[in-house]
Amino acid sequence: MGRFDGKSPEAQKLEQRREFIKKAAAGTLIVAFGGILYRLADDDLTRKAMAETRADGRRRLPPGQKHVLERLKPMGGSAGSPKPKDFHLRVHGAVKKELNLDFAELLKLPQVEEPVDVHCVTGWSMLGGLWLGVRVSTLAEMAGLEHTARHVIFEAAHGYTTNIDIHEAMKPNVRIVHRLDGRPLARRNGAPVRGLVPDRYFWKRAKWLTGIRFQRRDEPGYWETRGYSNHADPWREERYA
DSSP states (O other), X not given: OOXXXXXXXXXXXXXXXXHHHHHHHHTOOEEEETTEEEEOOOOHHHHHHHTOBOTTSSBSSOTTOOEEESSOOOOOOOOOOOOGGGOEEEEEESBSSOEEEEHHHHHTSOOEEEEEEEEOTTSEEEEEEEEEEEEHHHHHHHHTBOTTOOEEEEEEGGGOEEEEEXXXXXXXXXXXXXXXXXXXXXXXXXXXXXXXXXXXXXXXXXXXXXXEEEESSOOOOTTGGGTBOSSOOGXXXXXXX
């Protein structure tokens, strides 16, 4: 019989996740996701990134990010259908005209493919991946964004949500994406469509996306209500609330 320590399952999961982050920061952890081994350790790629700066003057690798990976690591979650035929995106809330797009309609919209860095709260980063998709600002313009909108809620399979403020959402690098490095997203990485918010920690990029909701009030999502930062700026190391 297991020892009862009075903690809820959610509290135990949060504690395990925090312990994972501490071990990852130590730089010696080897983990497996989807049958693929990832070694989190210092290497030439990481050291090179630590010496680089962005166009805005900030370090390319935010403080606390210890490891650069060459390929995207899946980070779990309750998967939705990866089939494009099952995809539907609802753009709603504080808009003049609600949108309901299927995958074919999404592909007809202006597409942007640019290199983007991503940073996970556990301490790894993947730099320069070529992500293809549609800007959230394009969808907001199509739907007729109301002036009352202050926050954006990304909705995903099985009720998962995450939130960003409207100023962040309207940046040109914030997109919903369906291809990475010339290939469709893998199911483990959120196929067919996921969010991309480059200047926030990786959990702000909802996988298996189903909706984008604009609204006046903020609404912290799954991880934000479980002890993680509402803002999640990697350069300020806003990991926990």
